[in-house]
Amino acid sequence: MPIKILNHVLKTAGFLTLLTALLTPFAQATTASSAAAKSSHHSKTASQKKVSAKKRVSTVVSAKRRTVVAHAVVPAVQSFGQMAGLHNSPDPLDLKSSVALVIDQDTREVLFSKNDHAVLPIASLTKLMTGVIVVGAKLNMDEMITITQDDVDTEKNSRSRLSVGATLSRAEMLHLALMSSENRAAHALGRTFPGGMTVFVNNMNAKAKLLGMLDTRYVEPTGLSSLNQSSAQDLATLVNTAHGDATMRELTTSPGYEVALGKRTLQYNNTNRLVKNPQWDIGLQKTGFINEAGQCLVMQTKIAGRKLIMVFLDSAGKLSRIGDAERVRRWVESNPAIDRKYNLSASIK
DSSP states (O other), X not given: OOHHHHHHHHHHHHHHHHHHHHHHHHHHHHHHHHHHHHHHHHHHHHHHHXXXXXXXXXXXXXXXHHHHHHTOOOOOOOOHHXXXXXXXXXXXXXOSEEEEEEEETTTOOEEEEESTTOOEEOGGXXXXXXXXXXXXXXXXXXXXXXXXXXXXXXXXXXXXXXXXXXXXXXXXXXXXXXXXXXXHHHHHHHHTSTTOHHHHHHHHHHHHHHXXXXXXXXXXXXXXXXXXXXXXXXXXXXXXXXXXXHHHHHHHHOXXXXXXXXXXXXXXXXXXXXXXXXXXXXXXXXEEEETTXXXXXXXXXXXXXXXXXXXXXXXXXXXXXXXXXXXHHHHHHHOTTOOOOEEEOOSOO
16 A cells, blocks of 8 residues: 555544544433433323322222212111011002001991001100190199200200200190100100109009000100000000090190290191191191101091091101001091901011
């Protein structure tokens, strides 16, 4: 190779080596910058994914919490009649009450019966006997009675507009107990009875026995206890007895009543809307409800010229007992000469 050509090649190689040396740091810097950018991008993406994942987790947890709250439903308390299977008993009138009895008050003829010997809690139907005992004792009805802490319901924690310290006459307490089913008033009547509550309850049970109400038992005067129990047959007897007293007839069918408590005047209304219905001629009535008893209603009424006693126990639905009474009324009106007994009595007692 000629010397000139060799020198040219060496010069060219040296130039390329020098150029490579000069460009290498720049290339490394560019690569590092690109790598850093990629790393930063990956870091941001990972971070975003983590945040997004946290949000999703948070949303899922929140959704789960909401779902738990939404489905935290307390199951309805079954009545004694439901637990005994009495609601499975069919009847020609399709009544919603698991127990029903309709009798002619004058002849004692049974026009309709359904599980009428079943013994169940009777709720505030208890207050009919409470009234019978108070009225029968011939006490001073003008005597003032004060509500105390002893009268406050600790069994069902039911509400009352009669606060501790409220003072009314015995007559007013009886009126509220029978018309509006006032629990504190009923309890105060038993508590202030001569001899106290024990004597009062003993008198209730003694009266039931005297009347032949052998399926009936009382433990207190309000009906808040599910241990107050009876049958439709026994309750028909009690309605007939209570209807014989003018005070019981007047107070149970009173549509409304006002009481003065200090500077306040409280309006109380009847728990049975039928007493204000002109289509009904009601001589005596009482309603009742606790979960164990279901909706209850007893009445003395006149339909199609006949004096009847109706008993409905363990009805399902707030207005169903009224609906059952209406169904029976229409049935009697369309069959005024009913002389056949519809008997669907159950053997459960």
